[in-house]
Amino acid sequence: MKLPNQPENPEIQLVETTSGEVTLAIDGGQAMQAWERELMHETADILCTYGSVFLEVGLGLGLSALRIASNPGTQRHLVVEKYPRVTELFYERNPQVPASLEIVHADIFAYVQSIPEASFDGIFFDPALPPPVWDDDGLWDAFVPTLVRTLRPGGAFIPFFSTIPELRQQFVRFFDRVIVERRPFNAYPTTHYTPATSGDAYIQCFIHTGLDRITSEDVEKFKTKRAKEKKLAQGKKSKRSTTGRKPPKH
Numbered sequence: 001m002k003l004p005n006q007p008e009n010p011e012i013q014l015v016e017t018t019s020g021e022v023t024l025a026i027d028g029g030q031a032m033q034a035w036e037r038e039l040m041h042e043t044a045d046i047l048c049t050y051g052s053v054f055l056e057v058g059l060g061l062g063l064s065a066l067r068i069a070s071n072p073g074t075q076r077h078l079v080v081e082k083y084p085r086v087t088e089l090f091y092e093r094n095p096q097v098p099a100s101l102e103i104v105h106a107d108i109f110a111y112v113q114s115i116p117e118a119s120f121d122g123i124f125f126d127p128a129l130p131p132p133v134w135d136d137d138g139l140w141d142a143f144v145p146t147l148v149r150t151l152r153p154g155g156a157f158i159p160f161f162s163t164i165p166e167l168r169q170q171f172v173r174f175f176d177r178v179i180v181e182r183r184p185f186n187a188y189p190t191t192h193y194t195p196a197t198s199g200d201a202y203i204q205c206f207i208h209t210g211l212d213r214i215t216s217e218d219v220e221k222f223k224t225k226r227a228k229e230k231k232l233a234q235g236k237k238s239k240r241s242t243t244g245r246k247p248p249k250h
């Protein structure tokens, strides 16, 4: 599978300010901030209702990982993290972790191939990816079915919350059932990656019913339909001479 264009050795820093802001910075960008704690916990708690064996993509500050791993029902929580420095910083802050927590260093887009089918009851997907990666339709068309096959039927796939009340287009077509939970959020005054510093966040829980497996023919049909829609939208945009809204990280 094609790997997205991400830096191999970025500069990774944990930045703590006197006003109490905590930011994990990757190449100077805000990859994660501690104000997300409550939303991470909410997401983790929802995920844990789906079983006892989980996968998480992206360790970050480890807020969701610790919550999932310390849930009394959790037997195993595997976290795939691309950058070893992120894990070092995590262990400096959290020397004692639950026995169920296991962290591997890998790029999920490569590692996914090695995961056996129906291994997990739930997946929390929260990697910080450069914006062009989210727009790479071909990448998601190839990757999402490979990841979804690692869920048992009835398992849940939850991407990081959205601050826009729209189902995430990278995932929605691969599932027949979606449950959305709305929660308030309050970011830091310095947060760049949300459209506002407060508002509503939407936790989107995609359920792998087991009947929603799509064939490569379905993917082809979808691609054709989407290409037509894009062409149409571009035509409309250029007529109105406006620019499209860029989806923020969250």
Ligand SMILES: C[S@@+](CC[C@H](N)C(=O)[O-])C[C@H]1O[C@@H](n2cnc3c(N)ncnc32)[C@H](O)[C@@H]1O
Binding pocket: 006, 031, 032, 040, 057, 058, 059, 060, 061, 062, 063, 064, 065, 080, 081, 082, 083, 086, 106, 107, 108, 109, 126, 127, 128, 129
């Ligand atoms: C937003 S943070 C995760 C936050 C986490 N949920 C928490 O509660 O702190 C994103 C993490 O994804 C990692 N990451 C980025 N790209 C990745 C990839 N391709 N594979 C695995 N991890 C990745 C980043 O290094 C970073 O640690």
